[in-house]
Amino acid sequence: MADSLDLEWNSFSPVDSAVLCFIQQSGNVLLIEKKRGLGAGKVNGPGGKLEPGETFLEAAIRETQEEIGLVPLDPQWHVTLDFVFIDGYTLTVRVFTAQAWEGSLIETDEALPFWVPVTEIPYERMWEDDRLWLGYALEGKYAAGRFVFDDDTMVKSDIQFGTRTFSTGP
Numbered sequence: 001m002a003d004s005l006d007l008e009w010n011s012f013s014p015v016d017s018a019v020l021c022f023i024q025q026s027g028n029v030l031l032i033e034k035k036r037g038l039g040a041g042k043v044n045g046p047g048g049k050l051e052p053g054e055t056f057l058e059a060a061i062r063e064t065q066e067e068i069g070l071v072p073l074d075p076q077w078h079v080t081l082d083f084v085f086i087d088g089y090t091l092t093v094r095v096f097t098a099q100a101w102e103g104s105l106i107e108t109d110e111a112l113p114f115w116v117p118v119t120e121i122p123y124e125r126m127w128e129d130d131r132l133w134l135g136y137a138l139e140g141k142y143a144a145g146r147f148v149f150d151d152d153t154m155v156k157s158d159i160q161f162g163t164r165t166f167s168t169g170p
Contacts, residue, residue: 009146012082014092019060020047021072021096022138029118029138032068032111033125038091043125045095046111056094064098068113069106072098078137079144080165081129086150095137128154136161 022045023030031043046067050059057075065071079095105113116122118138123131133143142164148156160166 012090014090016091017050018048018091018093019056019063019096020045020093021060021064021075021098023070023072023098023101024138027118028115029121030113030115032113035110035112039127042127043122060096065103067108067111070101070103073100073102074098077164078142079133082146084148097137129157132157132159
């Protein structure tokens with residue numbers, strides 16, 4: 001099985017492109033409980049799919065505002081994540097962090113936001129890969145990861161630190 005999973009990256013072409021944006025303040029990070037879509041019921045950062053013609057940065061700002069009412073100021077790109085799901089779905093995600101924002105925090109039909117100390121991030125309620133890269137992103141470091149999932153279960157991972165993109169591939 002591992003050999004066949006390795007071959008997925010030779011022709012990786014994501015069906016969708018998406019973003020996540022983690023807002024930080026005074027040792028805390030703003031997370032959401034996702035109410036619908038891929039990962040519903042899990043904890044994550046605000047985010048979602050790019051709209052046609054939109055950049056990753058534009059999507060990070062728009063999605064954060066739509067989901068929790070805050071506009072991240074000067075979001076910084078730290079991580080690229082590529083996903084292959086056994087059912088054939090593929091996704092690339094860019095992860096941003098922001099230290100400042102405008103607006104008022106709200107709950108929406110997509111997300112229930114909550115602040116948590118960085119030292120108490122509830123990884124057990126998140127996607128399995130998050131524990132591999134999120135801490136680095138919140139420290140302002142870079143990482144690039146490739147992951148294979150069978151539904152909610154991570155079956156393979158490859159992560160590099162100190163880079164935002166793989167030297168080969170997309």
